[in-house]
Amino acid sequence: MLKTNRQYRGPTIKKKLQLIYQEISREISGTDQEITPPVSGRRPVWPRIAVAASVILCLSAAIFLMLHKPVQQQIARSQPSNNDLAPGGNKAILTLSTGKQIVLTGARNGKLAQQGDADITKTADGQIVYGKGDESAAAEVSYNTTSTPRGGQFQVVLADGTKVWLNAASSITYPTVFTGTDREVEITGEVYFEVAHNAAKPFRVKSNGQIVEVLGTHFNINAYKDEPVITTTLFEGSVKINKGTASALLKPGQQSLVTENNHAIKITDNVDLDQALAWKNGKFYFTNTDIEEVMRQVARWYDVDIEYEGKVPNIRLSGSCYRNLTASKALAILEYTGINFKIEGRKIIVQ
Numbered sequence: 377m378l379k380t381n382r383q384y385r386g387p388t389i390k391k392k393l394q395l396i397y398q399e400i401s402r403e404i405s406g407t408d409q410e411i412t413p414p415v416s417g418r419r420p421v422w423p424r425i426a427v428a429a430s431v432i433l434c435l436s437a438a439i440f441l442m443l444h445k446p447v448q449q450q451i452a453r454s455q456p457s458n459n460d461l462a463p464g465g466n467k468a469i470l471t472l473s474t475g476k477q478i479v480l481t482g483a484r485n486g487k488l489a490q491q492g493d494a495d496i497t498k499t500a501d502g503q504i505v506y507g508k509g510d511e512s513a514a515a516e517v518s519y520n521t522t523s524t525p526r527g528g529q530f531q532v533v534l535a536d537g538t539k540v541w542l543n544a545a546s547s548i549t550y551p552t553v554f555t556g557t558d559r560e561v562e563i564t565g566e567v568y569f570e571v572a573h574n575a576a577k578p579f580r581v582k583s584n585g586q587i588v589e590v591l592g593t594h595f596n597i598n599a600y601k602d603e604p605v606i607t608t609t610l611f612e613g614s615v616k617i618n619k620g621t622a623s624a625l626l627k628p629g630q631q632s633l634v635t636e637n638n639h640a641i642k643i644t645d646n647v648d649l650d651q652a653l654a655w656k657n658g659k660f661y662f663t664n665t666d667i668e669e670v671m672r673q674v675a676r677w678y679d680v681d682i683e684y685e686g687k688v689p690n691i692r693l694s695g696s697c698y699r700n701l702t703a704s705k706a707l708a709i710l711e712y713t714g715i716n717f718k719i720e721g722r723k724i725i726v727q
Contacts, residue, residue, distance in 0.1 A: 472518070509552060511553055560579075566600060570594050586606050594613065595612075595613075600676075607632065654696065667713075674703070682724055
């Protein structure tokens with residue numbers, strides 16, 4: 377449910393909510409059958425359809441925002457379907473040590489390639505998995521890169537069993553087999569890790585001058601170049617953050633903030649873990665988030681450029697919405713803040 381600080385002062389809200397509810401319900405159910413919206417204090421009755429959970433949540437967001445906007449504003453409408461943009465999905469490119477690139481989107485399941493004695497396999501659930509391979513010091517080590525475009529996401533299982541999730545416009549470079557006394561990878565963008573425990577081989581993640589050291593743990597790193605800080609959020613275990621001469625230990629529920637040109641490390645306690653992991657769980661999730669950060673997330677997921685007409689709106693949002701909506705439906709929800717959007721090709725104009 378999205379929130380703003382706007383207040384509703386008009387008498388026509390009931391009819392407007394009914395129109396919103398009917399429009400979204402009919403579109404999802406594929407029928408013109410009238411749907412009765414739920415009434416406060418009563419259990420809603422759904423005649424023969426089950427509306428997807430994502431639509432229920434986003435509809436709730438639209439209803440809340442409708443309750444908190446001036447009466448003179450009109451009901452927000454999605455852009456026409458012929459000028460819409462599909463949400464992102466499983467898209468990635470695997471670059472082998474030879475420079476050969478394999479487009480993973482739509483690639484067949486099974487063995488994709490071999491690096492040294494390690495097989496690279498695509499599984500039926502849409503991830504690539506590296507075989508264990510020879511970990512001796514004499515083993516051939518090759519470096520691969522898996523990268524997602526804007527509008528893409530993907531999952532990789534490294535040779536040591538570490539699971540990696542890539543958000544849109546992100547990448548990870550890693551050895552096809554981990555030899556020696558440590559395990560080191562490098563990332564760009566946003567990546568979530570579930571590191572396989574190995575006390576004899578610490579795991580290190582490099583990103584924009586920051587190094588995260590772990591043994592076995594779950595954490596998320598947001599290191600997009602267009603974000604003002606690198607955030608590392610810890611879910612399980614412990615990690616050590618290194619930036620230049622500074623270092624800090626994170627405990628579960630904490631988040632570190634590091635700027636690219638500053639060696640200081642700021643630690644925040646009791647962070648909203650749902651927000652930090654929302655993208656992996658298929659959601660947009662905002663907590664008092666300014667509109668520019670919101671639109672950066674939109675730009676990456678729908679593979680669009682953002683253009684502002686006039687002054688950037690001074691609005692902050694809190695709430696969540698599933699990412700499987702088309703761009704016009706997501707923008708229709710955001711329009712209840714009083715901001716208007718227009719889709720032109722692969723550009724969203726904020727008016």
